[in-house]
Amino acid sequence: MNSEEIMKLLQEVKEDKVSVAEGLAKIKEGTYHDLGYAKIDTNRESRVGYPEVIYCAGKTVEQVKGIVEFMLTKNNNILGTRATYEMFEAVKEISDAAEYNASARTITIKNKEINKPDSYIAIVTAGTSDMPVAEEAAVTAELLGNRVEKVIDVGVAGIHRLFDKLEVIRGAKVVIVVAGMEGALVSVVGGLIDKPVIAVPTSVGYGTSFGGITALLAMLNSCASGVSVVNIDNGFGAGYLASMINKL
Amino acid sequence: MNSEEIMKLLQEVKEDKVSVAEGLAKIKEGTYHDLGYAKIDTNRESRVGYPEVIYCAGKTVEQVKGIVEFMLTKNNNILGTRATYEMFEAVKEISDAAEYNASARTITIKNKEINKPDSYIAIVTAGTSDMPVAEEAAVTAELLGNRVEKVIDVGVAGIHRLFDKLEVIRGAKVVIVVAGMEGALVSVVGGLIDKPVIAVPTSVGYGTSFGGITALLAMLNSCASGVSVVNIDNGFGAGYLASMINKL
Amino acid sequence: MNSEEIMKLLQEVKEDKVSVAEGLAKIKEGTYHDLGYAKIDTNRESRVGYPEVIYCAGKTVEQVKGIVEFMLTKNNNILGTRATYEMFEAVKEISDAAEYNASARTITIKNKEINKPDSYIAIVTAGTSDMPVAEEAAVTAELLGNRVEKVIDVGVAGIHRLFDKLEVIRGAKVVIVVAGMEGALVSVVGGLIDKPVIAVPTSVGYGTSFGGITALLAMLNSCASGVSVVNIDNGFGAGYLASMINKL
Amino acid sequence: MNSEEIMKLLQEVKEDKVSVAEGLAKIKEGTYHDLGYAKIDTNRESRVGYPEVIYCAGKTVEQVKGIVEFMLTKNNNILGTRATYEMFEAVKEISDAAEYNASARTITIKNKEINKPDSYIAIVTAGTSDMPVAEEAAVTAELLGNRVEKVIDVGVAGIHRLFDKLEVIRGAKVVIVVAGMEGALVSVVGGLIDKPVIAVPTSVGYGTSFGGITALLAMLNSCASGVSVVNIDNGFGAGYLASMINKL
Amino acid sequence: MNSEEIMKLLQEVKEDKVSVAEGLAKIKEGTYHDLGYAKIDTNRESRVGYPEVIYCAGKTVEQVKGIVEFMLTKNNNILGTRATYEMFEAVKEISDAAEYNASARTITIKNKEINKPDSYIAIVTAGTSDMPVAEEAAVTAELLGNRVEKVIDVGVAGIHRLFDKLEVIRGAKVVIVVAGMEGALVSVVGGLIDKPVIAVPTSVGYGTSFGGITALLAMLNSCASGVSVVNIDNGFGAGYLASMINKL
Amino acid sequence: MNSEEIMKLLQEVKEDKVSVAEGLAKIKEGTYHDLGYAKIDTNRESRVGYPEVIYCAGKTVEQVKGIVEFMLTKNNNILGTRATYEMFEAVKEISDAAEYNASARTITIKNKEINKPDSYIAIVTAGTSDMPVAEEAAVTAELLGNRVEKVIDVGVAGIHRLFDKLEVIRGAKVVIVVAGMEGALVSVVGGLIDKPVIAVPTSVGYGTSFGGITALLAMLNSCASGVSVVNIDNGFGAGYLASMINKL
Amino acid sequence: MNSEEIMKLLQEVKEDKVSVAEGLAKIKEGTYHDLGYAKIDTNRESRVGYPEVIYCAGKTVEQVKGIVEFMLTKNNNILGTRATYEMFEAVKEISDAAEYNASARTITIKNKEINKPDSYIAIVTAGTSDMPVAEEAAVTAELLGNRVEKVIDVGVAGIHRLFDKLEVIRGAKVVIVVAGMEGALVSVVGGLIDKPVIAVPTSVGYGTSFGGITALLAMLNSCASGVSVVNIDNGFGAGYLASMINKL
Amino acid sequence: MNSEEIMKLLQEVKEDKVSVAEGLAKIKEGTYHDLGYAKIDTNRESRVGYPEVIYCAGKTVEQVKGIVEFMLTKNNNILGTRATYEMFEAVKEISDAAEYNASARTITIKNKEINKPDSYIAIVTAGTSDMPVAEEAAVTAELLGNRVEKVIDVGVAGIHRLFDKLEVIRGAKVVIVVAGMEGALVSVVGGLIDKPVIAVPTSVGYGTSFGGITALLAMLNSCASGVSVVNIDNGFGAGYLASMINKL
Numbered sequence A, B, C, D, E, F, G, H: 001m002n003s004e005e006i007m008k009l010l011q012e013v014k015e016d017k018v019s020v021a022e023g024l025a026k027i028k029e030g031t032y033h034d035l036g037y038a039k040i041d042t043n044r045e046s047r048v049g050y051p052e053v054i055y056c057a058g059k060t061v062e063q064v065k066g067i068v069e070f071m072l073t074k075n076n077n078i079l080g081t082r083a084t085y086e087m088f089e090a091v092k093e094i095s096d097a098a099e100y101n102a103s104a105r106t107i108t109i110k111n112k113e114i115n116k117p118d119s120y121i122a123i124v125t126a127g128t129s130d131m132p133v134a135e136e137a138a139v140t141a142e143l144l145g146n147r148v149e150k151v152i153d154v155g156v157a158g159i160h161r162l163f164d165k166l167e168v169i170r171g172a173k174v175v176i177v178v179a180g181m182e183g184a185l186v187s188v189v190g191g192l193i194d195k196p197v198i199a200v201p202t203s204v205g206y207g208t209s210f211g212g213i214t215a216l217l218a219m220l221n222s223c224a225s226g227v228s229v230v231n232i233d234n235g236f237g238a239g240y241l242a243s244m245i246n247k248l
Helices: A003-013 A019-028 A044-048 A060-070 A085-092 A128-143 A160-164 A168-169 A185-190 A205-221 A235-246 B003-014 B022-029 B044-048 B062-074 B083-094 B128-145 B160-164 B166-171 B184-190 B205-222 B234-244 C003-014 C022-027 C044-048 C062-072 C086-091 C128-143 C160-164 C166-170 C184-190 C208-219 C236-246 D003-014 D020-029 D044-048 D060-070 D083-090 D128-143 D160-164 D164-171 D184-192 D206-219 D235-246 E004-016 E021-029 E045-046 E059-070 E085-092 E128-143 E159-165 E164-170 E184-190 E207-220 E235-246 F003-014 F020-027 F044-048 F061-071 F087-093 F128-143 F160-163 F168-170 F185-194 F207-220 F235-246 G002-012 G020-027 G045-046 G063-072 G084-095 G129-144 G160-164 G166-170 G184-190 G207-220 G235-246 H003-014 H020-027 H044-048 H061-072 H085-094 H128-143 H158-164 H166-170 H184-192 H207-220 H235-246
Strands: A030-033 A039-041 A080-081 A099-101 A108-109 A119-127 A147-151 A174-179 A197-199 A226-229 B031-035 B037-041 B078-081 B099-101 B104-110 B118-126 B147-151 B174-179 B196-199 B227-229 C031-033 C039-041 C078-083 C099-101 C106-109 C120-125 C147-151 C174-179 C199-203 C226-230 D031-033 D039-041 D078-081 D100-101 D106-111 D120-123 D147-151 D174-179 D195-199 D227-229 E030-036 E040-042 E078-081 E099-101 E106-109 E120-123 E147-151 E174-179 E195-200 E225-227 F032-034 F037-041 F080-081 F099-101 F104-108 F120-125 F149-150 F174-179 F198-202 F227-229 G030-036 G037-043 G078-081 G100-101 G108-109 G120-125 G149-150 G174-179 G197-201 G226-227 H032-034 H039-041 H076-079 H099-101 H106-109 H120-125 H147-151 H174-178 H199-202 H225-231
Touching: A003 C003, A003 C022, A019 C003, A030 B160, A039 B160, A060 A080, A060 A085, A060 A108, A080 A128, A085 A108, A108 A128, A119 A128, A119 A168, A119 A235, A128 A147, A128 A174, A128 A197, A128 A235, A147 A168, A160 A168, A160 A185, A160 E030, A160 G226, A174 A185, A174 A235, A174 B044, A185 A205, A185 A226, A185 H184, A197 A205, A197 A235, A205 A226, A205 B205, A205 E207, A205 H207, A226 B022, A226 D227, A226 D235, A226 E225, A235 D227, B003 B022, B003 C147, B003 G002, B003 G020, B022 G002, B031 F160, B037 B062, B044 B166, B062 B078, B062 B083, B062 B104, B078 B128, B083 B104, B104 B128, B118 B128, B118 B166, B118 B234, B128 B147, B128 B174, B128 B234, B147 B166, B160 B166, B160 B184, B174 B184, B174 B234, B184 B196, B184 B205, B184 B227, B184 D184, B196 B205, B196 B234, B205 B227, B205 D206, B205 F207, B227 C226, B227 C236, B227 D164, B234 C226, C003 C022, C031 D160, C039 C062, C062 C078, C062 C086, C062 C106, C078 C128, C086 C106, C106 C128, C120 C128, C120 C166, C120 C236, C128 C147, C128 C174, C128 C199, C128 C236, C147 C166, C160 C166, C160 C184, C160 G030, C174 C184, C174 C236, C184 C199, C184 C208, C184 C226, C184 F185, C199 C208, C199 C236, C208 C226, C208 D206, C208 F207, C208 G207, D003 D020, D003 E004, D003 E021, D031 H158, D039 D060, D044 D100, D060 D078, D060 D083, D060 D106, D078 D128, D083 D106, D083 F032, D100 H199, D120 D128, D120 D164, D120 D235, D128 D147, D128 D174, D128 D195, D128 D235, D147 D164, D147 H120, D160 D164, D160 D184, D164 D184, D174 D235, D184 D206, D184 D227, D195 D206, D195 D235, D195 H032, D206 D227, D206 H207, E004 E021, E040 E059, E059 E085, E059 E106, E078 E128, E085 E106, E106 F080, E120 E128, E120 E164, E120 E235, E128 E147, E128 E174, E128 E235, E147 E164, E159 E164, E159 E184, E174 E184, E174 E235, E184 E195, E184 E207, E184 E225, E184 G184, E195 E207, E207 E225, E207 F207, E207 G207, E225 H225, E225 H235, E235 H225, F003 F020, F003 H003, F003 H020, F037 F061, F061 F080, F061 F087, F061 F104, F080 F128, F087 F104, F087 H225, F099 G120, F104 F128, F120 F128, F120 F168, F120 F235, F128 F149, F128 F174, F128 F198, F128 F235, F149 F168, F160 F185, F168 F185, F174 F185, F174 F235, F174 G084, F185 F207, F185 F227, F198 F207, F198 F235, F207 F227, F227 G226, F227 G235, F235 G226, F235 H039, G002 G020, G037 G063, G037 G108, G063 G078, G063 G084, G063 G108, G084 G108, G108 G129, G120 G129, G120 G166, G120 G235, G129 G149, G129 G174, G129 G197, G149 G166, G160 G166, G160 G184, G160 H032, G174 G184, G174 G235, G184 G197, G184 G207, G184 G226, G197 G207, G197 G235, G207 G226, G207 H207, H003 H020, H039 H061, H061 H076, H061 H085, H061 H106, H076 H128, H085 H106, H106 H128, H120 H128, H120 H166, H120 H235, H128 H147, H128 H174, H128 H199, H128 H235, H147 H166, H158 H166, H158 H184, H166 H184, H174 H184, H174 H235, H184 H199, H184 H207, H184 H225, H199 H207, H199 H235, H207 H225
Parallel strands: A119 A147, A119 A174, A174 A197, A197 A226, B118 B147, B118 B174, B174 B196, B196 B227, C120 C147, C120 C174, C174 C199, C199 C226, D120 D147, D120 D174, D174 D195, D195 D227, E120 E147, E120 E174, E174 E195, E195 E225, F120 F149, F120 F174, F174 F198, F198 F227, G120 G149, G120 G174, G174 G197, G197 G226, H120 H147, H120 H174, H174 H199, H199 H225
Antiparallel strands: A030 A039, A080 A108, A099 A108, B031 B037, B078 B104, B099 B104, C031 C039, C078 C106, C099 C106, D031 D039, D078 D106, D100 D106, E030 E040, E078 E106, E099 E106, F032 F037, F080 F104, F099 F104, G030 G037, G078 G108, G100 G108, H032 H039, H076 H106, H099 H106
């Protein structure tokens, strides 16, 4: 509640258009719904621009189903990440529209169409093994109402593959680069384009790749400018942020 | 044994009320019971205020059962943490009163009622996935004779949920905050209340959450004062310490 | 602002006891003072029980002096931690009451006497080299209105020294244990008393002591219950938390 | 060189408008200038939108001066980061327009005015000690042609200070959050606004803050969406990326 | 494309031997084959001397099979590393020549004989448990056309075993040393011979061997000269590099 | 081969008592037996005092069996560590004397009695969960011909249990202390006795115990003198070294 | 106080040979001397066999001097480690016998001759740069009454230097091996002799030697048996333990 | 000494051409020179192909001078690395031919010309700040008798600079790539050439570059084949190994 809204409310209370009890209720307004095991943030869309997303890991099947059940009453598009197939089956029971992407491990329910901007998001991967993370980013960005172009397997060991796809990448408003191992693709792409690059380290690799830490560190230390980084394997976070930027 | 006790004993030996052999026995008094694979600390209650708790991890089912068997002879309340269901079944054979909390992974046997102080302990979690650790803290605190109020899923991504529950939290004598990921809830709560905050990092998260290390580090570096930290996922430790403070 | 306060304010606005503009001002109330480079939290005392403390590290001498200058207008006791002697000299220019503790690296200005509870805080150190951190804890606790008993150099390499002082330690309401190297003193003390133990790892040691990390880890993994931990060398945090607990 | 450009060049060669030797020269075109110790990337502006920035750390005073000397011939705005005062003095000898920001440790030479977009960048810091990093971000963003609003010292230990400034933050097109210690401010801000948040961990803190690693990890694990992270103390990187986004 | 090739092409375009469209196609030449999930680098052999190798980990069985299927059309020798037996079975369906080495976890298809140089590669292991990694190196080196001599289980705990095999090791053109635990064998071998030593740390060991990190660090810090290191368990990388050097 | 032995051999060659070929054979003497996958160190006993021990981890069942088969021909006592039950069954086929200790995971074959010194080795554990590691140490020490006294579950959380067993510990010639978690028992024991203490960190614990790293670090930083440390869970190494010292 | 001593004391109290007050005093006997900033452990010699050693790091010059002053009254040999020259000068004022070893950074005062056993301690270093740590070990061992043989600069890069000195090393009762970098010397020595090896990692090296961590890890993972490890650069600890073993 | 040499010696002893005493002396031949603080490895050249190099760090000025003094008697080329200017001045006193390279921190004395092979070593750096490490590699390689081509400041942020120099790099027999920050240049170069790449991570960078660890990890995980890695900032090691390979 900003100053203006507070003044307006106080004025209404003063003018008896709003009772004191109503004023209290409005100030402490029903901004979430309490399920006991979860407090669903129902005003997130007005506050941060998108409805709450369900991070399914660490929740029971029943909890996921219960949260979806409540959210269905709001008629929003619904996204569950890190979801198991078992969770999807439970959700499917209460919504025919539910879809499962096995590679991205997402549950999506599309209840309304969202207008897409003309610009698009490019999602670039270093290798084939990085695809599940790229997929999570793509599902997220598309559900939030964006056009996505994927450029798969253009890692620097064969850099001519990247150069061949440079026009697609340069045409995007924002670029997600997904890479494991040494993550060098981020720096190369960052050095070739004039758009924000969201780097997603993946846990692809072995030995001293340390489950993505090496790629993460390499990306944080990129000699190219215009690069920022999200958590390892965090395709969702990259897709969400890219959507935010694509809609600016 | 403090000075007073030693002087009293020496006086009794001098006055022949206590024989030399008895004096030795008293000094080397039967302060533990030896099961071969375990030495049960039978004077812990008088020394630190509570009976010994059984940390079940790394013990065999037989060892857990054997320890409980001996402790039942003392008529204390019994708490086993990190217990498997298989351990519980073995304990159930020797005590009908045994209960298992599958989320907290605890075995409890309540042999006597403990007087509860008027004040209460608040247990606050950032997300739904932090509930098992919160549950372990709650089971512990309740068995030790405390009233507990839980506030679930009020993480800072939707901070209005926290503000709505602030009165419950502020009313407690001591607050346990359970959080994974970046653990920011601890600092926000710590900055809003004037009571000790016991922070419990959880292993909830992925990638650079490093199984709770990130939350732990964040909590140790909290810019709020009045915060201290226990080991990752150590709900028991938090519940135990909170009980100590609640009973001061 | 809790529900009650909001209702009262709305009622007063309604009854014209408070104008709409005043209502706004009250809600956005002067809860901090803005110096440009710092926003001093002027309602912290009512919110968390103590006035704001100045963490001097990373601030310029001028900034520290400016913050103290403003705080002097509030007539509170003032504490600056991690302060250099140069900072003290600047503060001394504007307050004759300022004192510097070279070991603890604190600036204190005592403007009013605080009633001390009957109970006391014990501060125990493993070695002589841990004294500066213990000193910071002591200065903090004393300025906040507590009686402190120090037990210095009772590390486990000569554990009889600890046993000889056990009565002083057991008599406290809360105990701060300060130790570097392997930090074993915490577990030994924690196993012998029935009061909360606040463990402070220090950066005393070399090689694999890693500037206090080893002591920190050891303390987090203490086999004794009732122990919680603060950041390495964080004497202030321990003293502050101990004061909170001592005043419960 | 994209397909279109290559076709055009080949056509010109074919039509003898361009000789074979010229064609070669164009393809291998003078895209950098070689100083021996440095190859200045002279077509970076056309490629990534901004001229090259001089990272002064690890370079000698003579090298920095030599690079600036060459760049002055291009009439661009010049930015040197991590610069010492000694480097500035050397640069000052060859350019009267050179300015030094001691807090940000930047050398700037403004040779031309850049049109600023209507939107602005908000730079928010948790504490006073985070100001040098924020300053580097601000100098960078301003030199690249952006309006900047700073919100200093609104860390979560006194969260009302943040709420009071929320309108300024929400009004920005992109927000830089600069924080050390546990970096919780990032999650709180991220949960309250619907704009991209660029998180900059700082090396402010001690003990387990590990020179900014704790803040970095916390930010990477932020429970709020729309957050990405740059390297520790990398004010320049944040300012550069924010400028990119602000100009979309 | 080097200068000469570009000039030649431009000349041909100029002389109408090559059309503008063909020129474009040649410059953007078909240097890879796109399978959707993978872009196979078809000019790698001309560029780096060997055809692309399939890193099977993180790929689906179908993807591996599809890549092999395409590569079979090129009549090269084919190597798949980190392959499961299931992958092999799928490959076997499309190529009778496919062979699986269970210890090395490699799939090989030998389509043509490669001339072997007279010199050979020595592969030395510290223990029996290091054999799978040594095997991966051997399979790789042999498929690439090299003679290999293996010296197994000559770790420094019984250093006379090494001395007895010194002539075989000294006779090689390049030596691969495979060791886990403390990796001391690398330094001892490096101090005894005048040939390049490629050190491969293995994940053999427990506790503080940290899955090969200790061996890796020891090898990087070898007091012997002429030693370089590849990733943990990276037998393929060592075999590939050794082949490169053996063929110089 | 020391100077004396070389001179003697040369003298014998000179005097034709030994032929040149024999001299070579003697110098390159049959100091190991080569099984292809392993080179068994047959002169280890004369060199380091004990026959080679089989580290079974990472070896196949067949390899273990083959090594034992050869060693049986030498009539030594045989010890296999980190052995699976399956390995034991294979060994049992070729030696009825083989025994398996499931807790220690050892295979032992006792072919001859070894004279035991009068002095004994004390093995002390902090908890019940540390027993398997203690068991490995005990099996090793006993097979090598030593008397062992075990003191189980005397961790510092109930330090009176330790004091009660101090005489047994003080009576030993060398003491092995086995502890996980914070490993404080090592420092307490080290401070109370005048004999060498071999500290064995165990992987017992959770969260920041990091699989034994915390205990290891604590032990390396012990404030008590006379303490040295072996690898995490390395009961064998401790038993072996203790045997060496006990027999001095 | 063991059982026997307690019984004897109780008997004496009973027989009035000792008063109750005296009994108390004896039980709480004067086992340390309290200087305020330090509690000197005056019964350490009877308990662990040697007088207390002064770890000077982190102590003030005055504190070191004060501790020495008290210890001089006991007529023991005195050892101060990690001492500065300034500390030595202060000690020199109160004891002419004080000596300073600049390489080892030790202060020694030899007040009485100690009988040396016939056996000796070998101290072996990998390089010249490891000498200060070896020196600290030697000073310690010699002051405690041992003969020491040093073998300097026999690292494995030139392993024949080691073999040439093998007789000296094999002749010792216990061997200290001091090495930085990859610490391979420990495994080689351990594999060649039948005596306990105390490994001391040093901080010699750069880059990934990590101030001795690599050497430490390598030593903990030594494939040779009979090896144990002390803290990085802990020459004192090695010398002390070696003395203990040499005197068994 | 290989079999042939031993047989020959034994034959000579047998034939009285060599006395027994001489035989001993030959076998224990003067393979090093003992200076007390250092054992100079005088047969290293015959064993590993080059004379011993002096690693000056951690040695005193006198020790460096003493070692050079002895080596001058052998008439070899002399190389001292990590040398201070003070060390150089001391060496200059005994050898007019001594030269100091301040960037590489090397002392060189060229006593004889070495025949250079026709092939050359390319040394490539990512940035200007990597030059000192490249310089150390170049000095080493040149002193050992190699031609060197340097390609400076071709990091991937402006990848066209690299492509322009590709012919120089591809023409080399072996390539050293020196890079800090994220070290991506290694993978790009490795993917473009068919020669061995020796990667040298440098400590250039800040924050999460961790003094070169990030670059090191990135290089170890390079997706390009034919790459191996040496220690951070180890220009000497790279130059030495490159020389070995260049001379194959």
